[in-house]
Amino acid sequence: MNTHSYFGGHRPGGAVISQKERNKAKYHLILEAAVKVFAQQGFFQSTISQIAREAGVADGTIYLYFKNKDDILLQFFGYKTKQVFHSFREEVDKADSARDKLWNLIRRHLEEFQNDKNMAVVYQAEARSNSRLVERQLQEMSKMYLDITAEIIEQGQEEGQIRKDLYVSLVKRFILGAVDEVINTWVLSGGKYDLVSMAEPLVDLIFRGIGSGGAPEGQVLLQAGQTP
Amino acid sequence: MNTHSYFGGHRPGGAVISQKERNKAKYHLILEAAVKVFAQQGFFQSTISQIAREAGVADGTIYLYFKNKDDILLQFFGYKTKQVFHSFREEVDKADSARDKLWNLIRRHLEEFQNDKNMAVVYQAEARSNSRLVERQLQEMSKMYLDITAEIIEQGQEEGQIRKDLYVSLVKRFILGAVDEVINTWVLSGGKYDLVSMAEPLVDLIFRGIGSGGAPEGQVLLQAGQTP
Amino acid sequence: MNTHSYFGGHRPGGAVISQKERNKAKYHLILEAAVKVFAQQGFFQSTISQIAREAGVADGTIYLYFKNKDDILLQFFGYKTKQVFHSFREEVDKADSARDKLWNLIRRHLEEFQNDKNMAVVYQAEARSNSRLVERQLQEMSKMYLDITAEIIEQGQEEGQIRKDLYVSLVKRFILGAVDEVINTWVLSGGKYDLVSMAEPLVDLIFRGIGSGGAPEGQVLLQAGQTP
Amino acid sequence: MNTHSYFGGHRPGGAVISQKERNKAKYHLILEAAVKVFAQQGFFQSTISQIAREAGVADGTIYLYFKNKDDILLQFFGYKTKQVFHSFREEVDKADSARDKLWNLIRRHLEEFQNDKNMAVVYQAEARSNSRLVERQLQEMSKMYLDITAEIIEQGQEEGQIRKDLYVSLVKRFILGAVDEVINTWVLSGGKYDLVSMAEPLVDLIFRGIGSGGAPEGQVLLQAGQTP
DNA sequence: CATGAATGAGCCTTCATTCAT
DNA sequence: AATGAATGAAGGCTCATTCAT
Structure with a gap:
């Protein structure tokens, strides 16, 4: 459940993968790939091509699931x-x-x-x-x-x-x-x-906090009580 | 003394501004301009032209003072x-x-x-x-x-x-x-x-810290003393 | 068969032009265009834009076939x-x-x-x-x-x-x-x-050679014989 | 008399170097430097700055002696x-x-x-x-x-x-x-x-020429006469 | 004359986006 | 839906040339 956990679709039953689910799967595939690339290089230094390669899809495919970069x-x-x-x-x-x-x-x-x-x-x-x-x-x-x-x-x-x-x-x-x-x-x-x-x-x-007995001012009594 | 404070050269006396000082001044001028542009748009979305315009110099001038972007x-x-x-x-x-x-x-x-x-x-x-x-x-x-x-x-x-x-x-x-x-x-x-x-x-x-009398465990006495 | 002869691919039969062939064709198209432009202006005075225009492609296309100029x-x-x-x-x-x-x-x-x-x-x-x-x-x-x-x-x-x-x-x-x-x-x-x-x-x-009977020295006899 | 020979002005006598001669000297100095740089890098890949540096003058000085590159x-x-x-x-x-x-x-x-x-x-x-x-x-x-x-x-x-x-x-x-x-x-x-x-x-x-006795055709006699 | 800082036009190259297949 | 070749706008950078000092 490591790096992919948050995109994971708990696809419960169904033997056949519907078109919609396949789409959702590819959507997440690309998103994951993008995040991986962004993590390595930063958003602006990442290219669509890199993301596509990481996701194993063509560049153009990305634009079927996302409006733009x-x-x-x-x-x-x-x-x-x-x-x-x-x-x-x-x-x-x-x-x-x-x-x-x-x-x-x-x-x-x-x-x-x-x-x-x-x-x-x-x-x-x-x-x-x-x-x-x-x-x-x-x-x-x-x-x-x-x-x-x-x-x-x-x-x-x-x-x-x-x-x-x-x-x-x-x-x-x-x-x-x-x-x-x-x-x-x-x-x-x-x-x-x-x-x-x-x-x-x-x-x-x-x-x-980091104080040994609270803040100094106005807590003298406390401090006294704390370290008898 | 706001945005310019940290580059500010308090050039104290000197009647004549030497070439060297002018260079230093322009260096800081460009650096300031760049920081301002970076602050507005982020590094990658800033262009050399924007920085140059902000600094009031030509694009090429920037490369007299900096190796590259x-x-x-x-x-x-x-x-x-x-x-x-x-x-x-x-x-x-x-x-x-x-x-x-x-x-x-x-x-x-x-x-x-x-x-x-x-x-x-x-x-x-x-x-x-x-x-x-x-x-x-x-x-x-x-x-x-x-x-x-x-x-x-x-x-x-x-x-x-x-x-x-x-x-x-x-x-x-x-x-x-x-x-x-x-x-x-x-x-x-x-x-x-x-x-x-x-x-x-x-x-x-x-x-x-945010605790009203320190951490809960083992400090019950203190808490008692604190709110008599 | 003039300027194009040496890149010319005598594509003999095939009804359909495959992508690969189209790529090879475009590679040669650009190369030809480049050579033509280089011939006119010299390498350093030719620009990628000129080559692209001559080849009838976009500037960027050239970089799909060549690493750089x-x-x-x-x-x-x-x-x-x-x-x-x-x-x-x-x-x-x-x-x-x-x-x-x-x-x-x-x-x-x-x-x-x-x-x-x-x-x-x-x-x-x-x-x-x-x-x-x-x-x-x-x-x-x-x-x-x-x-x-x-x-x-x-x-x-x-x-x-x-x-x-x-x-x-x-x-x-x-x-x-x-x-x-x-x-x-x-x-x-x-x-x-x-x-x-x-x-x-x-x-x-x-x-x-250009000599009327070979090199002068040591060939006097020959020369004599040559022009009777 | 090596690399400088061809620009060498045989400045014959005169103790004092006239302005005109000094000019001519600098003209040749730059020309020599330029040729050296051109020889190393080719004309188009040489820069005015390189020539100036080689000649030991400022970039601008070159334009006092030459219209342009x-x-x-x-x-x-x-x-x-x-x-x-x-x-x-x-x-x-x-x-x-x-x-x-x-x-x-x-x-x-x-x-x-x-x-x-x-x-x-x-x-x-x-x-x-x-x-x-x-x-x-x-x-x-x-x-x-x-x-x-x-x-x-x-x-x-x-x-x-x-x-x-x-x-x-x-x-x-x-x-x-x-x-x-x-x-x-x-x-x-x-x-x-x-x-x-x-x-x-x-x-x-x-x-x-390289022939052992002249061109083959029509020179049989010659050849015969040549190698008696 | 000499300087060299400044200029800005121009070029190579990248890359997001499109579209014919 | 998927592809990836093609596009072309945009930007970093260089460098010949100018000009105030």
């Missing part, structure tokens, strides 16, 4: 938006406490990216690229992520697990950024180590 | 590597405690990027782009940043301000990522609000 | 090397005596160049151009020619038709040069007269 | 036309018999080219280049050479040294071509051996 990237992000959204939401809903929800979110986040390195690379690379191309898709994805995070934070605050004096719009970015950078480092390292094992210490850091 | 981006990152390295190091050295050092680092980081939005945009956009072009420059910059951060963390651990049970190589990326994402958000927002004001809550988050 | 010239010489080699060798082998072989060689040489003036022009023009481009191809062609000539001379010496006191490496160049210059003159004249008719007097000159 | 080649050939014409004529006039005149012509020809290899290379390379650029100059040079040769032949015919049944317009080209090719071979060899030593065997070949 941009559309491939667009479709990729569009597809992922929905897919990842469901995956994250699903996982978050499995937990009850804010801490567990955050934990589930981050773990699933790392899992998804670890399971599809090409996707991870393309996401990391193109997400910040200031081509207006995929802007909207990315905003959606990002918003979804930040919304889930904000939800968790608010729930945690109600439940008392999370500080109430937080600048929520900062915190949610702080969390996304931390996770993102950890993924980025893993990608740049060539994906050699186990990314998911970073989940626990990450959540720990997010909750406890 | 790639070289412009390379020079940009090369220049920034050194410049930012000194700026950060300088600021960190001004403080004594680990917390103050981190605070200075982050504040300066945000200042530098706020003062030169084009640089910020290009940096955010191209830093993750998987073109092997600027890979080495970026690794250097990143390493420098992470090294400073690691230094601070270790000092803080010795001084007791920072937890000793930290996975340092994770923490430093966690910090960089958090700062980075905050900048990224600011960039994508169009740079409308004051980025530097994020420094304080960021440092607070990094030190204290 | 240099490659066109290279292919031209490579093609001719083989083709002319066979033609010359074939003709030489038809004769028995050294004199007849030389006669056949020179006649065929003049025929080939007369039948394809563009080729002749390009050959004359680029053969001496000191671009290292086609150096190797030309050396091959030249060597082939000189080798055939040397062979003939040696055979003639054995058979007693040719003087034995010759500096063979000079003679073969002397012959090539004489033929070459005659072609060159014809080319510069615009190819108006019949080049092949030069073959006989050329061979006569090569065999008899 | 073409003009440099033009001037080169123009200069040579006159210079070589005089040299050849002078040498031919020193001899009386047709054979000696031809001998002197060819020897001087080889000497001039051997003494200035760069000139030889450029001449060989550009003389045949079908750029209409130097066409006229070359025609002049060629005509001059052919005229001298024709003169010699006619004189020889009158004096009985040379056959009367010759196609003169062919013979003169035959001679030029043979000499030319010998020079060309020497140039391509890198100019390592003594070119002038080729003069004697060349003249011998031209007069006697």
Whole structure:
């Protein structure tokens, strides 16, 4: 279920492959190939010919499934938006406490990216690229992520697990950024180590911070109590 | 002093502008123009002609100062590597405690990027782009940043301000990522609000985390003490 | 059968033109066009656009058949090397005596160049151009020619038709040069007269020289005998 | 007196170098440099900058002495036309018999080219280049050479040294071509051996031909008489 | 006269896209 | 639906030539 997992169509039964399914299969075939090529060379340095060769189809065939080159990237992000959204939401809903929800979110986040390195690379690379191309898709994805995070934070605050004096719009970015950078480092390292094992210490850091007993000012009493 | 600040040569006195200085001036002029164009359109979608027009020179002139298009981006990152390295190091050295050092680092980081939005945009956009072009420059910059951060963390651990049970190589990326994402958000927002004001809550988050009294397990006592 | 003779594929039967043949046809079409343009303007002053226009294809099409502009010239010489080699060798082998072989060689040489003036022009023009481009191809062609000539001379010496006191490496160049210059003159004249008719007097000159009875010294007796 | 010989101004006396002479000196300096560069790279692949660097002047300076790049080649050939014409004529006039005149012509020809290899290379390379650029100059040079040769032949015919049944317009080209090719071979060899030593065997070949006793047909008597 | 920075026209080459088969 | 040859617009880069100093 490695690099192909996210395009995988759970084709359940049917002995005969319908025309529609064959089309869908080729659509995904090309999309996968494109992502692989994009991952290796970046979007702008990839050519339609390379993608076609990788997919084992003719150049022209690509235009039967995609409007143009941009559309491939667009479709990729569009597809992922929905897919990842469901995956994250699903996982978050499995937990009850804010801490567990955050934990589930981050773990699933790392899992998804670890399971599809090409996707991870393309996401990391193109997400910040200031081509207006995929802007909207990315905003959606990002918003979804930040919304889930904000939800968790608010729930945690109600439940008392999370500080109430937080600048929520900062915190949610702080969390996304931390996770993102950890993924980025893993990608740049060539994906050699186990990314998911970073989940626990990450959540720990997010909750406890790096301070030995909280922030210095205004918490003297606490600190005193902490290290008797 | 906005977009031009980092290339700005405060040519102090001299009545006559020497040829050499004019050359240096034009070099920076083109570099600035290029960064501006890159910021608007991304590296690959920018053309030499656009850069030339922006700089107010002929296309061919660019090749008197840069080997080729790639070289412009390379020079940009090369220049920034050194410049930012000194700026950060300088600021960190001004403080004594680990917390103050981190605070200075982050504040300066945000200042530098706020003062030169084009640089910020290009940096955010191209830093993750998987073109092997600027890979080495970026690794250097990143390493420098992470090294400073690691230094601070270790000092803080010795001084007791920072937890000793930290996975340092994770923490430093966690910090960089958090700062980075905050900048990224600011960039994508169009740079409308004051980025530097994020420094304080960021440092607070990094030190204290988001937990209301630290991590849940094994800190029940603390939590009790915190909310009497 | 003029300018196109040497690329001409006498496609004999076949009702349908296969893709492969169409490709070969277009390859030759472009090569012919290129040679024509090169003949008119010289290699360096010819542009890809001119060649494309002459061939009736788009600029980009040329790059489907040739690696780059240099490659066109290279292919031209490579093609001719083989083709002319066979033609010359074939003709030489038809004769028995050294004199007849030389006669056949020179006649065929003049025929080939007369039948394809563009080729002749390009050959004359680029053969001496000191671009290292086609150096190797030309050396091959030249060597082939000189080798055939040397062979003939040696055979003639054995058979007693040719003087034995010759500096063979000079003679073969002397012959090539004489033929070459005659072609060159014809080319510069615009190819108006019949080049092949030069073959006989050329061979006569090569065999008899211009002297009225051989070299002056040591041949006084002969001269006396010659003009009674 | 090697590579610079042909531009050498025998500046006879005068202690002070006049402005005019300084100009002339620089003119020749540039011309020499250009010829050297042309010899190495060919006309079209040489740049003004390379010539300027070779001459030790600024690019712009070249335009004070030459109208444009073409003009440099033009001037080169123009200069040579006159210079070589005089040299050849002078040498031919020193001899009386047709054979000696031809001998002197060819020897001087080889000497001039051997003494200035760069000139030889450029001449060989550009003389045949079908750029209409130097066409006229070359025609002049060629005509001059052919005229001298024709003169010699006619004189020889009158004096009985040379056959009367010759196609003169062919013979003169035959001679030029043979000499030319010998020079060309020497140039391509890198100019390592003594070119002038080729003069004697060349003249011998031209007069006697390669036949062992003249042309086969109709010369049986001669042959008989020749080898008694 | 000399300089060399600046210019910009022009060329080679790439590659997304089309379309006849 | 699939192909891949053909297209031609676009862009990076070179270099002859100019001109202010």
